[in-house]
Amino acid sequence: MPSVQEKDRRFAALRTLMRAQGYQALVLSGNAEATQRGYIRYVADWRLWGGKGFVVLPLEGEPLLILGGGSQSYWSKRVSWVPAVRAAGDLVAEVVRAIEELGLAEATLGLVGMRAVICYGDLQRLQQGLGRVQWVDATPEVDRIMAVKSSEELALAAEGYRAVAQAHATLRQVLAPGKSERAVMAQATAVLAERGCLDGIAHLTSEASPFFRPPTERMIEPGDILKVSLEFAGPSGYWVELSGVYSFRPPPDRERRYYASSLKAIERVKAILRPGATGGDVTRVIEETFAQDGWKVTGRGVWDGHLIGLNVIAPPYGQAGNRDLFQENMLFNIHPGLLVDDDQFGLFVQDNLVVTPAGGRPLDSYRHEWCVLPSGSCVHSG
Numbered sequence: 001m002p003s004v005q006e007k008d009r010r011f012a013a014l015r016t017l018m019r020a021q022g023y024q025a026l027v028l029s030g031n032a033e034a035t036q037r038g039y040i041r042y043v044a045d046w047r048l049w050g051g052k053g054f055v056v057l058p059l060e061g062e063p064l065l066i067l068g069g070g071s072q073s074y075w076s077k078r079v080s081w082v083p084a085v086r087a088a089g090d091l092v093a094e095v096v097r098a099i100e101e102l103g104l105a106e107a108t109l110g111l112v113g114m115r116a117v118i119c120y121g122d123l124q125r126l127q128q129g130l131g132r133v134q135w136v137d138a139t140p141e142v143d144r145i146m147a148v149k150s151s152e153e154l155a156l157a158a159e160g161y162r163a164v165a166q167a168h169a170t171l172r173q174v175l176a177p178g179k180s181e182r183a184v185m186a187q188a189t190a191v192l193a194e195r196g197c198l199d200g201i202a203h204l205t206s207e208a209s210p211f212f213r214p215p216t217e218r219m220i221e222p223g224d225i226l227k228v229s230l231e232f233a234g235p236s237g238y239w240v241e242l243s244g245v246y247s248f249r250p251p252p253d254r255e256r257r258y259y260a261s262s263l264k265a266i267e268r269v270k271a272i273l274r275p276g277a278t279g280g281d282v283t284r285v286i287e288e289t290f291a292q293d294g295w296k297v298t299g300r301g302v303w304d305g306h307l308i309g310l311n312v313i314a315p316p317y318g319q320a321g322n323r324d325l326f327q328e329n330m331l332f333n334i335h336p337g338l339l340v341d342d343d344q345f346g347l348f349v350q351d352n353l354v355v356t357p358a359g360g361r362p363l364d365s366y367r368h369e370w371c372v373l374p375s376g377s378c379v380h381s382g
Helices: 005-023 038-044 071-077 091-101 119-130 141-146 151-174 182-194 253-272 281-294
Strands: 027-033 054-056 064-068 086-088 106-112 133-138 201-204 227-234 237-247 297-300 305-307 314-317 332-333 339-341 351-354 370-372 377-379
Touching: 005 027, 005 038, 005 054, 005 106, 005 141, 005 151, 027 091, 038 054, 038 141, 038 151, 054 091, 064 071, 064 091, 071 086, 071 370, 086 091, 091 119, 106 141, 141 314, 151 182, 151 227, 151 237, 151 351, 182 201, 182 227, 237 351, 253 281, 253 351, 281 314, 281 339
Parallel strands: 027 106, 064 086, 106 133, 237 370
Antiparallel strands: 027 054, 054 064, 201 227, 227 237, 297 339, 305 314, 305 332, 332 351, 370 377
């Protein structure tokens, strides 16, 4: 778990923002959805596993964590960073009460998650219950703070990265024709659970397009090409996405070429993934690489990447025209998503890169190889 020093660093950064913007408090909203739980985790180090919650962080004094009644409020008092926890049947009414008790019923407050996290009805009630408060959407400012990782945060994220890499190593051992998809993926997710990765998505596909889906009882066949995407939050809540490609025979030439182009594109993105580059630069480099390799781009299965952290998706995005700037120690999840020719290949490779002055570096060690099973041999196509 993050250290006390990391907690103090986060609180200091948020309060510096509050002073600069004139906020007397921040109200941070969250729910258990993967892209919307990170604000609560950032200030309370609490894994919101269900429902919703709020943190009230005043400019002076201790924060308050407001959760629904039951096990979350009970255990958060014992293990979260915030000792002041209130269990409430009506969370919005409790937020209103807390703001009034702090004497901030006529203050300027920053609301985090105003447009994409808090329910519309809850926002309406909050504004009505505190009619003299000036509410300001502080989400973009807090996102910018959270986007730049400390060295400790990167180390915590790398812990999750290593766990996902180990799950792929397990797949290399257990994937075989005649086994069901569910059986083999269950062994990979068991490895993740043992290492504290309790939230995530374990998907795969044997189709040409990136039709990633949950595993089924379908029996794996000797002719399958299996693309596996493991998208999991590590023990401290930092998400990573890491992929693997597996088959039981050498890759067909077209698939091998596409895989090689994806790896080449990522290597070229690493070279430009420095402070000052933009999300649009990522897509430009990837599209140029595929064009130079002779592919005709016919569409897009998904964008080419996004920042990743306590919220699984955040800007800058790898999209044409995106002008958001990268900064040092941002963590970028890259996954070239182009569809090409009539085969509709797409999304063979996912990795997580730290932005540095020397270019993007992988969060930890993981070698992208097309693994030919069951012999255990892997074909490096870079």
